[in-house]
Amino acid sequence: MMFIDSHLHLDFDELSHDRAAVIARAQAAGIDRFLSIGIRVRDFARVLAVAEAHADVYCTVGTLPHHADEEHDVTADEIIAHTNHPKVVGIGEAGLDTFFGNASWEAQLAVFRAHIDAARATQLPLVIHSVRQDEAMAQMLREGTSKGAFPFVVHAFSGGPGLAETALSLGGYLGFGGLLTYPDNQVMREIAASAPADRILLETDSPSLAPAPDQDQRNEPIRLLEVAALLADLRKVSLAELGATSSANFHRLFRKVPATAA
Ligand SMILES: [Zn+2]
Incomplete structure:
Protein backbone atom coordinates (compact mmCIF):
# COMPACT_ATOMS: atom_id res chain seq x y z
CA MET A 1 0.00 0.00 0.00
CA MET A 2 1.26 3.43 -0.88
CA PHE A 3 0.66 6.75 0.83
CA ILE A 4 2.17 10.22 0.58
CA ASP A 5 2.36 12.82 3.33
CA SER A 6 1.69 15.92 1.23
CA HIS A 7 2.25 18.44 4.03
CA LEU A 8 4.57 18.31 7.01
CA HIS A 9 7.43 20.28 8.55
CA LEU A 10 10.43 18.00 8.86
CA ASP A 11 12.79 20.87 9.66
CA PHE A 12 10.91 21.90 12.82
CA ASP A 13 12.78 21.47 16.10
CA GLU A 14 10.17 19.00 17.43
CA LEU A 15 11.21 16.53 14.72
CA SER A 16 14.88 17.35 14.30
CA HIS A 17 16.38 15.20 17.06
CA ASP A 18 15.02 11.90 15.69
CA ARG A 19 14.10 12.86 12.15
CA ALA A 20 15.69 9.86 10.45
CA ALA A 21 13.80 7.49 12.75
CA VAL A 22 10.53 9.37 12.18
CA ILE A 23 10.96 9.03 8.42
CA ALA A 24 11.99 5.37 8.66
CA ARG A 25 8.96 4.51 10.82
CA ALA A 26 6.64 6.12 8.28
CA GLN A 27 8.36 4.42 5.34
CA ALA A 28 8.04 1.04 7.02
CA ALA A 29 4.29 1.69 7.28
CA GLY A 30 3.95 2.43 3.55
CA ILE A 31 4.41 6.20 3.32
CA ASP A 32 6.88 6.67 0.54
CA ARG A 33 7.00 10.41 -0.15
CA PHE A 34 7.15 13.41 2.15
CA LEU A 35 6.58 17.03 1.19
CA SER A 36 8.28 19.28 3.73
CA ILE A 37 6.71 22.73 3.67
CA GLY A 38 8.53 26.05 4.03
CA ILE A 39 7.17 28.82 6.23
CA ARG A 40 9.79 31.56 5.69
CA VAL A 41 11.39 32.28 2.32
CA ARG A 42 14.38 33.83 4.09
CA ASP A 43 14.90 30.79 6.27
CA PHE A 44 14.50 28.34 3.43
CA ALA A 45 18.00 26.85 3.68
CA ARG A 46 17.01 24.66 6.63
CA VAL A 47 14.02 23.24 4.76
CA LEU A 48 16.10 22.50 1.68
CA ALA A 49 18.87 20.89 3.74
CA VAL A 50 16.44 18.25 5.04
CA ALA A 51 15.13 17.55 1.54
CA GLU A 52 18.68 17.18 0.25
CA ALA A 53 19.54 14.76 3.05
CA HIS A 54 16.68 12.30 2.38
CA ALA A 55 15.92 10.71 -0.98
CA ASP A 56 12.13 10.66 -0.58
CA VAL A 57 11.73 14.13 0.93
CA TYR A 58 10.79 17.06 -1.32
CA CYS A 59 10.05 20.63 -0.29
CA THR A 60 8.28 23.91 -1.01
CA VAL A 61 9.36 27.52 -0.52
CA GLY A 62 7.10 30.19 0.94
CA THR A 63 5.98 32.53 3.72
CA LEU A 64 3.26 31.41 6.14
CA PRO A 65 0.82 34.28 6.82
CA HIS A 66 2.02 34.31 10.47
CA HIS A 67 5.36 35.59 9.15
CA ALA A 68 3.97 38.05 6.61
CA ASP A 69 5.16 41.09 8.58
CA GLU A 70 8.74 39.79 8.69
CA GLU A 71 8.69 39.05 4.96
CA HIS A 72 6.26 41.75 3.82
CA ASP A 73 8.59 42.72 0.98
CA VAL A 74 9.12 39.23 -0.42
CA THR A 75 8.77 39.23 -4.21
CA ALA A 76 7.66 36.61 -6.71
CA ASP A 77 11.15 36.71 -8.24
CA GLU A 78 12.76 35.97 -4.88
CA ILE A 79 10.50 32.94 -4.44
CA ILE A 80 10.97 31.78 -8.04
CA ALA A 81 14.77 31.91 -7.69
CA HIS A 82 14.59 28.98 -5.24
CA THR A 83 12.54 26.78 -7.55
CA ASN A 84 15.30 25.79 -9.95
CA HIS A 85 16.47 23.20 -7.43
CA PRO A 86 15.17 19.71 -8.33
CA LYS A 87 13.92 19.11 -4.78
CA VAL A 88 11.79 22.28 -4.72
CA VAL A 89 8.46 21.14 -6.14
CA GLY A 90 5.96 23.78 -5.01
CA ILE A 91 5.35 27.28 -3.61
CA GLY A 92 4.10 28.00 -0.07
CA GLU A 93 2.70 27.57 2.34
CA ALA A 94 1.11 30.98 1.98
CA GLY A 95 -2.34 32.42 2.48
CA LEU A 96 -4.55 34.22 4.95
CA ASP A 97 -5.04 33.62 8.67
CA THR A 98 -6.33 36.08 11.25
CA PHE A 99 -7.11 33.37 13.81
CA PHE A 100 -3.76 31.72 14.56
CA GLY A 101 -1.68 34.44 12.91
CA ASN A 102 -1.54 38.09 13.88
CA ALA A 103 0.43 39.63 11.01
CA SER A 104 -1.10 42.76 9.52
CA TRP A 105 -3.78 42.21 6.91
CA GLU A 106 -2.02 44.39 4.35
CA ALA A 107 1.17 42.34 4.65
CA GLN A 108 -0.77 39.08 4.41
CA LEU A 109 -2.44 40.19 1.18
CA ALA A 110 0.80 41.46 -0.37
CA VAL A 111 2.78 38.35 0.54
CA PHE A 112 0.03 36.02 -0.63
CA ARG A 113 -0.19 37.86 -3.96
CA ALA A 114 3.57 37.44 -4.48
CA HIS A 115 3.16 33.69 -3.95
CA ILE A 116 0.24 33.49 -6.37
CA ASP A 117 2.34 35.31 -8.97
CA ALA A 118 5.22 32.87 -8.39
CA ALA A 119 2.91 29.88 -8.76
CA ARG A 120 1.42 31.26 -11.96
CA ALA A 121 4.85 32.04 -13.44
CA THR A 122 6.38 28.65 -12.59
CA GLN A 123 3.17 26.58 -12.80
CA LEU A 124 4.36 24.90 -9.61
CA PRO A 125 1.51 24.22 -7.20
CA LEU A 126 0.75 26.76 -4.48
CA VAL A 127 0.22 25.24 -1.01
CA ILE A 128 -2.42 27.44 0.58
CA HIS A 129 -2.99 28.02 4.29
CA SER A 130 -6.46 29.47 4.88
CA VAL A 131 -8.04 29.81 8.31
CA ARG A 132 -11.38 31.54 8.92
CA GLN A 133 -11.05 33.84 5.90
CA ASP A 134 -13.23 31.98 3.41
CA GLU A 135 -14.62 35.07 1.68
CA ALA A 136 -11.27 36.82 1.31
CA MET A 137 -9.58 33.59 0.20
CA ALA A 138 -12.22 32.86 -2.44
CA GLN A 139 -11.85 36.42 -3.68
CA MET A 140 -8.04 36.13 -3.87
CA LEU A 141 -8.30 32.82 -5.74
CA ARG A 142 -10.73 34.29 -8.28
CA GLU A 143 -8.63 37.42 -8.69
CA GLY A 144 -5.39 35.44 -8.99
CA THR A 145 -6.83 32.98 -11.46
CA SER A 146 -8.33 35.75 -13.61
CA LYS A 147 -4.76 36.75 -14.51
CA GLY A 148 -3.90 33.18 -15.50
CA ALA A 149 -4.51 29.78 -13.93
CA PHE A 150 -2.14 28.25 -11.40
CA PRO A 151 -2.25 24.84 -9.69
CA PHE A 152 -2.97 24.82 -5.95
CA VAL A 153 -4.06 22.86 -2.89
CA VAL A 154 -5.86 24.30 0.12
CA HIS A 155 -4.07 22.38 2.84
CA ALA A 156 -5.68 21.26 6.13
CA PHE A 157 -8.93 22.34 4.59
CA SER A 158 -11.08 23.94 7.31
CA GLY A 159 -13.32 26.21 5.25
CA GLY A 160 -17.01 25.91 4.53
CA PRO A 161 -18.74 24.38 1.51
CA GLY A 162 -18.54 27.72 -0.36
CA LEU A 163 -14.75 27.88 -0.26
CA ALA A 164 -14.51 24.19 -1.17
CA GLU A 165 -16.75 24.82 -4.18
CA THR A 166 -14.73 27.84 -5.30
CA ALA A 167 -11.40 26.04 -4.90
CA LEU A 168 -12.62 22.96 -6.76
CA SER A 169 -14.18 25.00 -9.56
CA LEU A 170 -10.84 26.73 -10.11
CA GLY A 171 -9.08 23.37 -10.44
CA GLY A 172 -7.77 23.25 -6.87
CA ASP A 216 -1.64 18.37 22.05
CA GLN A 217 1.05 15.79 21.33
CA ARG A 218 3.76 15.76 18.70
CA ASN A 219 2.47 14.47 15.38
CA GLU A 220 4.43 12.12 13.11
CA PRO A 221 3.96 11.16 9.45
CA ILE A 222 3.18 7.55 10.40
CA ARG A 223 -0.11 8.88 11.79
CA LEU A 224 -1.18 9.63 8.22
CA LEU A 225 -2.60 6.11 8.30
CA GLU A 226 -5.17 7.09 10.96
CA VAL A 227 -6.37 9.96 8.81
CA ALA A 228 -6.44 7.71 5.76
CA ALA A 229 -8.48 5.07 7.59
CA LEU A 230 -11.07 7.64 8.64
CA LEU A 231 -11.26 9.23 5.19
CA ALA A 232 -11.60 5.83 3.50
CA ASP A 233 -14.44 5.08 5.89
CA LEU A 234 -16.16 8.41 5.19
CA ARG A 235 -15.87 7.89 1.45
CA LYS A 236 -16.79 4.20 1.61
CA VAL A 237 -13.70 3.04 -0.27
CA SER A 238 -10.93 0.66 0.78
CA LEU A 239 -7.78 1.98 2.38
CA ALA A 240 -5.82 0.67 -0.60
CA GLU A 241 -8.03 2.51 -3.05
CA LEU A 242 -7.74 5.77 -1.11
CA GLY A 243 -3.97 5.37 -0.98
CA ALA A 244 -3.74 4.78 -4.72
CA THR A 245 -6.12 7.62 -5.59
CA SER A 246 -4.58 10.23 -3.29
CA SER A 247 -1.06 9.31 -4.37
CA ALA A 248 -2.01 9.61 -8.04
CA ASN A 249 -3.53 13.00 -7.22
CA PHE A 250 -0.33 14.09 -5.52
CA HIS A 251 1.79 13.16 -8.53
CA ARG A 252 -0.63 14.85 -10.95
CA LEU A 253 -0.40 18.07 -8.91
CA PHE A 254 3.27 17.99 -7.86
CA ARG A 255 4.61 17.02 -11.26
CA LYS A 256 8.25 17.65 -10.32
CA VAL A 257 8.24 14.73 -7.86
CA PRO A 258 9.48 11.59 -9.65
CA ALA A 259 6.92 8.78 -9.78
CA THR A 260 9.43 6.18 -8.57
CA ALA A 261 11.71 6.41 -5.54
CA ALA A 262 14.79 8.56 -6.06
ZN1 LIG B 1 1.91 23.49 7.61
Whole structure:
Protein backbone atom coordinates (compact mmCIF):
# COMPACT_ATOMS: atom_id res chain seq x y z
CA MET A 1 0.00 0.00 0.00
CA MET A 2 1.26 3.43 -0.88
CA PHE A 3 0.66 6.75 0.83
CA ILE A 4 2.17 10.22 0.58
CA ASP A 5 2.36 12.82 3.33
CA SER A 6 1.69 15.92 1.23
CA HIS A 7 2.25 18.44 4.03
CA LEU A 8 4.57 18.31 7.01
CA HIS A 9 7.43 20.28 8.55
CA LEU A 10 10.43 18.00 8.86
CA ASP A 11 12.79 20.87 9.66
CA PHE A 12 10.91 21.90 12.82
CA ASP A 13 12.78 21.47 16.10
CA GLU A 14 10.17 19.00 17.43
CA LEU A 15 11.21 16.53 14.72
CA SER A 16 14.88 17.35 14.30
CA HIS A 17 16.38 15.20 17.06
CA ASP A 18 15.02 11.90 15.69
CA ARG A 19 14.10 12.86 12.15
CA ALA A 20 15.69 9.86 10.45
CA ALA A 21 13.80 7.49 12.75
CA VAL A 22 10.53 9.37 12.18
CA ILE A 23 10.96 9.03 8.42
CA ALA A 24 11.99 5.37 8.66
CA ARG A 25 8.96 4.51 10.82
CA ALA A 26 6.64 6.12 8.28
CA GLN A 27 8.36 4.42 5.34
CA ALA A 28 8.04 1.04 7.02
CA ALA A 29 4.29 1.69 7.28
CA GLY A 30 3.95 2.43 3.55
CA ILE A 31 4.41 6.20 3.32
CA ASP A 32 6.88 6.67 0.54
CA ARG A 33 7.00 10.41 -0.15
CA PHE A 34 7.15 13.41 2.15
CA LEU A 35 6.58 17.03 1.19
CA SER A 36 8.28 19.28 3.73
CA ILE A 37 6.71 22.73 3.67
CA GLY A 38 8.53 26.05 4.03
CA ILE A 39 7.17 28.82 6.23
CA ARG A 40 9.79 31.56 5.69
CA VAL A 41 11.39 32.28 2.32
CA ARG A 42 14.38 33.83 4.09
CA ASP A 43 14.90 30.79 6.27
CA PHE A 44 14.50 28.34 3.43
CA ALA A 45 18.00 26.85 3.68
CA ARG A 46 17.01 24.66 6.63
CA VAL A 47 14.02 23.24 4.76
CA LEU A 48 16.10 22.50 1.68
CA ALA A 49 18.87 20.89 3.74
CA VAL A 50 16.44 18.25 5.04
CA ALA A 51 15.13 17.55 1.54
CA GLU A 52 18.68 17.18 0.25
CA ALA A 53 19.54 14.76 3.05
CA HIS A 54 16.68 12.30 2.38
CA ALA A 55 15.92 10.71 -0.98
CA ASP A 56 12.13 10.66 -0.58
CA VAL A 57 11.73 14.13 0.93
CA TYR A 58 10.79 17.06 -1.32
CA CYS A 59 10.05 20.63 -0.29
CA THR A 60 8.28 23.91 -1.01
CA VAL A 61 9.36 27.52 -0.52
CA GLY A 62 7.10 30.19 0.94
CA THR A 63 5.98 32.53 3.72
CA LEU A 64 3.26 31.41 6.14
CA PRO A 65 0.82 34.28 6.82
CA HIS A 66 2.02 34.31 10.47
CA HIS A 67 5.36 35.59 9.15
CA ALA A 68 3.97 38.05 6.61
CA ASP A 69 5.16 41.09 8.58
CA GLU A 70 8.74 39.79 8.69
CA GLU A 71 8.69 39.05 4.96
CA HIS A 72 6.26 41.75 3.82
CA ASP A 73 8.59 42.72 0.98
CA VAL A 74 9.12 39.23 -0.42
CA THR A 75 8.77 39.23 -4.21
CA ALA A 76 7.66 36.61 -6.71
CA ASP A 77 11.15 36.71 -8.24
CA GLU A 78 12.76 35.97 -4.88
CA ILE A 79 10.50 32.94 -4.44
CA ILE A 80 10.97 31.78 -8.04
CA ALA A 81 14.77 31.91 -7.69
CA HIS A 82 14.59 28.98 -5.24
CA THR A 83 12.54 26.78 -7.55
CA ASN A 84 15.30 25.79 -9.95
CA HIS A 85 16.47 23.20 -7.43
CA PRO A 86 15.17 19.71 -8.33
CA LYS A 87 13.92 19.11 -4.78
CA VAL A 88 11.79 22.28 -4.72
CA VAL A 89 8.46 21.14 -6.14
CA GLY A 90 5.96 23.78 -5.01
CA ILE A 91 5.35 27.28 -3.61
CA GLY A 92 4.10 28.00 -0.07
CA GLU A 93 2.70 27.57 2.34
CA ALA A 94 1.11 30.98 1.98
CA GLY A 95 -2.34 32.42 2.48
CA LEU A 96 -4.55 34.22 4.95
CA ASP A 97 -5.04 33.62 8.67
CA THR A 98 -6.33 36.08 11.25
CA PHE A 99 -7.11 33.37 13.81
CA PHE A 100 -3.76 31.72 14.56
CA GLY A 101 -1.68 34.44 12.91
CA ASN A 102 -1.54 38.09 13.88
CA ALA A 103 0.43 39.63 11.01
CA SER A 104 -1.10 42.76 9.52
CA TRP A 105 -3.78 42.21 6.91
CA GLU A 106 -2.02 44.39 4.35
CA ALA A 107 1.17 42.34 4.65
CA GLN A 108 -0.77 39.08 4.41
CA LEU A 109 -2.44 40.19 1.18
CA ALA A 110 0.80 41.46 -0.37
CA VAL A 111 2.78 38.35 0.54
CA PHE A 112 0.03 36.02 -0.63
CA ARG A 113 -0.19 37.86 -3.96
CA ALA A 114 3.57 37.44 -4.48
CA HIS A 115 3.16 33.69 -3.95
CA ILE A 116 0.24 33.49 -6.37
CA ASP A 117 2.34 35.31 -8.97
CA ALA A 118 5.22 32.87 -8.39
CA ALA A 119 2.91 29.88 -8.76
CA ARG A 120 1.42 31.26 -11.96
CA ALA A 121 4.85 32.04 -13.44
CA THR A 122 6.38 28.65 -12.59
CA GLN A 123 3.17 26.58 -12.80
CA LEU A 124 4.36 24.90 -9.61
CA PRO A 125 1.51 24.22 -7.20
CA LEU A 126 0.75 26.76 -4.48
CA VAL A 127 0.22 25.24 -1.01
CA ILE A 128 -2.42 27.44 0.58
CA HIS A 129 -2.99 28.02 4.29
CA SER A 130 -6.46 29.47 4.88
CA VAL A 131 -8.04 29.81 8.31
CA ARG A 132 -11.38 31.54 8.92
CA GLN A 133 -11.05 33.84 5.90
CA ASP A 134 -13.23 31.98 3.41
CA GLU A 135 -14.62 35.07 1.68
CA ALA A 136 -11.27 36.82 1.31
CA MET A 137 -9.58 33.59 0.20
CA ALA A 138 -12.22 32.86 -2.44
CA GLN A 139 -11.85 36.42 -3.68
CA MET A 140 -8.04 36.13 -3.87
CA LEU A 141 -8.30 32.82 -5.74
CA ARG A 142 -10.73 34.29 -8.28
CA GLU A 143 -8.63 37.42 -8.69
CA GLY A 144 -5.39 35.44 -8.99
CA THR A 145 -6.83 32.98 -11.46
CA SER A 146 -8.33 35.75 -13.61
CA LYS A 147 -4.76 36.75 -14.51
CA GLY A 148 -3.90 33.18 -15.50
CA ALA A 149 -4.51 29.78 -13.93
CA PHE A 150 -2.14 28.25 -11.40
CA PRO A 151 -2.25 24.84 -9.69
CA PHE A 152 -2.97 24.82 -5.95
CA VAL A 153 -4.06 22.86 -2.89
CA VAL A 154 -5.86 24.30 0.12
CA HIS A 155 -4.07 22.38 2.84
CA ALA A 156 -5.68 21.26 6.13
CA PHE A 157 -8.93 22.34 4.59
CA SER A 158 -11.08 23.94 7.31
CA GLY A 159 -13.32 26.21 5.25
CA GLY A 160 -17.01 25.91 4.53
CA PRO A 161 -18.74 24.38 1.51
CA GLY A 162 -18.54 27.72 -0.36
CA LEU A 163 -14.75 27.88 -0.26
CA ALA A 164 -14.51 24.19 -1.17
CA GLU A 165 -16.75 24.82 -4.18
CA THR A 166 -14.73 27.84 -5.30
CA ALA A 167 -11.40 26.04 -4.90
CA LEU A 168 -12.62 22.96 -6.76
CA SER A 169 -14.18 25.00 -9.56
CA LEU A 170 -10.84 26.73 -10.11
CA GLY A 171 -9.08 23.37 -10.44
CA GLY A 172 -7.77 23.25 -6.87
CA TYR A 173 -7.17 20.30 -4.57
CA LEU A 174 -8.17 19.91 -0.90
CA GLY A 175 -5.76 18.51 1.71
CA PHE A 176 -7.07 16.60 4.74
CA GLY A 177 -5.22 15.64 7.90
CA GLY A 178 -5.62 15.27 11.65
CA LEU A 179 -8.32 17.97 11.87
CA LEU A 180 -10.65 15.47 10.23
CA THR A 181 -10.55 13.33 13.38
CA TYR A 182 -11.53 16.10 15.79
CA PRO A 183 -15.06 15.64 17.15
CA ASP A 184 -16.27 19.16 16.30
CA ASN A 185 -15.35 19.03 12.62
CA GLN A 186 -18.51 17.45 11.18
CA VAL A 187 -18.80 19.92 8.27
CA MET A 188 -15.20 19.15 7.34
CA ARG A 189 -15.95 15.43 7.32
CA GLU A 190 -18.94 16.02 5.04
CA ILE A 191 -16.81 18.04 2.62
CA ALA A 192 -14.08 15.38 2.71
CA ALA A 193 -16.65 12.63 2.11
CA SER A 194 -18.13 14.29 -0.95
CA ALA A 195 -15.17 16.02 -2.64
CA PRO A 196 -14.28 14.60 -6.08
CA ALA A 197 -11.97 11.59 -5.74
CA ASP A 198 -9.41 13.14 -8.06
CA ARG A 199 -8.96 16.27 -5.90
CA ILE A 200 -8.11 15.00 -2.44
CA LEU A 201 -4.70 14.81 -0.78
CA LEU A 202 -3.62 13.31 2.54
CA GLU A 203 -1.35 15.14 4.97
CA THR A 204 -0.33 15.22 8.63
CA ASP A 205 1.09 18.76 9.10
CA SER A 206 3.53 17.08 11.53
CA PRO A 207 4.65 18.00 14.13
CA SER A 208 1.24 19.76 14.52
CA LEU A 209 -2.36 18.52 14.33
CA ALA A 210 -1.96 15.03 15.76
CA PRO A 211 -5.12 12.96 15.33
CA ALA A 212 -7.64 12.86 18.19
CA PRO A 213 -7.37 12.29 21.09
CA ASP A 214 -3.73 13.41 20.95
CA GLN A 215 -4.32 16.98 19.76
CA ASP A 216 -1.64 18.37 22.05
CA GLN A 217 1.05 15.79 21.33
CA ARG A 218 3.76 15.76 18.70
CA ASN A 219 2.47 14.47 15.38
CA GLU A 220 4.43 12.12 13.11
CA PRO A 221 3.96 11.16 9.45
CA ILE A 222 3.18 7.55 10.40
CA ARG A 223 -0.11 8.88 11.79
CA LEU A 224 -1.18 9.63 8.22
CA LEU A 225 -2.60 6.11 8.30
CA GLU A 226 -5.17 7.09 10.96
CA VAL A 227 -6.37 9.96 8.81
CA ALA A 228 -6.44 7.71 5.76
CA ALA A 229 -8.48 5.07 7.59
CA LEU A 230 -11.07 7.64 8.64
CA LEU A 231 -11.26 9.23 5.19
CA ALA A 232 -11.60 5.83 3.50
CA ASP A 233 -14.44 5.08 5.89
CA LEU A 234 -16.16 8.41 5.19
CA ARG A 235 -15.87 7.89 1.45
CA LYS A 236 -16.79 4.20 1.61
CA VAL A 237 -13.70 3.04 -0.27
CA SER A 238 -10.93 0.66 0.78
CA LEU A 239 -7.78 1.98 2.38
CA ALA A 240 -5.82 0.67 -0.60
CA GLU A 241 -8.03 2.51 -3.05
CA LEU A 242 -7.74 5.77 -1.11
CA GLY A 243 -3.97 5.37 -0.98
CA ALA A 244 -3.74 4.78 -4.72
CA THR A 245 -6.12 7.62 -5.59
CA SER A 246 -4.58 10.23 -3.29
CA SER A 247 -1.06 9.31 -4.37
CA ALA A 248 -2.01 9.61 -8.04
CA ASN A 249 -3.53 13.00 -7.22
CA PHE A 250 -0.33 14.09 -5.52
CA HIS A 251 1.79 13.16 -8.53
CA ARG A 252 -0.63 14.85 -10.95
CA LEU A 253 -0.40 18.07 -8.91
CA PHE A 254 3.27 17.99 -7.86
CA ARG A 255 4.61 17.02 -11.26
CA LYS A 256 8.25 17.65 -10.32
CA VAL A 257 8.24 14.73 -7.86
CA PRO A 258 9.48 11.59 -9.65
CA ALA A 259 6.92 8.78 -9.78
CA THR A 260 9.43 6.18 -8.57
CA ALA A 261 11.71 6.41 -5.54
CA ALA A 262 14.79 8.56 -6.06
ZN1 LIG B 1 1.91 23.49 7.61
